[in-house]
Amino acid sequence: GAGVSQSPSNKVTEKGKDVELRCDPISGHTALYWYRQRLGQGLEFLIYFQGNSAPDKSGLPSDRFSAERTGESVSTLTIQRTQQEDSAVYLCASSLSSGGTLPFFGPGTRLTVL
Amino acid sequence: AQSVTQPDIHITVSEGASLELRCNYSYGATPYLFWYVQSPGQGLQLLLKYFSGDTLVQGIKGFEAEFKRSQSSFNLRKPSVHWSDAAEYFCAAPDNFGNEKLTFGTGTRLTIIP
Numbered sequence: 305g306a307g308v309s310q311s312p313s314n315k316v317t318e319k320g321k322d323v324e325l326r327c328d329p330i331s332g333h334t335a336l337y338w339y340r341q342r343l344g345q346g347l348e349f350l351i352y353f354q355g356n357s358a359p360d361k362s363g364l365p366s367d368r369f370s371a372e373r374t375g376e377s378v379s380t381l382t383i384q385r386t387q388q389e390d391s392a393v394y395l396c397a398s399s400l401s402s403g404g405t406l407p408f409f410g411p412g413t414r415l416t417v418l
Numbered sequence: 419a420q421s422v423t424q425p426d427i428h429i430t431v432s433e434g435a436s437l438e439l440r441c442n443y444s445y446g447a448t449p450y451l452f453w454y455v456q457s458p459g460q461g462l463q464l465l466l467k468y469f470s471g472d473t474l475v476q477g478i479k480g481f482e483a484e485f486k487r488s489q490s491s492f493n494l495r496k497p498s499v500h501w502s503d504a505a506e507y508f509c510a511a512p513d514n515f516g517n518e519k520l521t522f523g524t525g526t527r528l529t530i531i532p
Binding site for chain 1: 422424427452454459460461462463464467508510513519520521522523524525
């Protein structure tokens with residue numbers, strides 16, 4: 305596609321449920337990032353994939369968070385046993401490569417945990 | 419730790435008036451610096467970037483920013499705002515030199531009044 309797409313655009317879930325958020329990066333982009341944006345705050349880095357290298361998971365806030373990426377395509381961010389503090393907009397971005405190539409961001413998934 | 423600070427949470431300006439959004443950084447070396455804009459329901463869009471060289475950089479939509487090492491600032495400016503400029507603006511920089519993980523400021527929400 306022309307840009308990074310994310311689905312769903314909105315997700316409302318109950319506390320304790322698991323959720324999966326999907327990101328389709330721009331075709332050919334080898335690097336993929338997940339960020340979280342809480343209300344009134346800047347973006348927090350969560351995880352970074354680059355090609356076949358081991359992902360940089362240093363930003364994941366707890367072991368309830370995990371992410372996978374199939375090759376250089378789709379990525380899924382999974383949050384298990386959701387908590388209210390997980391409510392945020394989750395942004396995905398992709399770039400051609402690492403090392404200074406700026407990422408293109410998707411529109412985000414707004415997650416609300418009741 | 420590297421950080422980016424946006425001291426203004428919310429700014430209101432009249433349409434046609436000039437605009438300056440503040441960004442301060444704390445880095446040991448000359449940083450790469452970026453400004454992104456996030457319109458409602460949209461992903462983040464890169465407005466402009468500073469890597470090196472000319473300290474006044476031009477971006478899209480009539481925006482410019484000036485890197486001032488003495489003030490550790492990278493303020494975003496526009497001579498005359500349009501109603502369509504109403505959005506959230508984020509200043510960002512890599513977590514470390516040459517790193518692709520961006521650290522974002524908390525954002526400044528811009529409101530335009532007639």
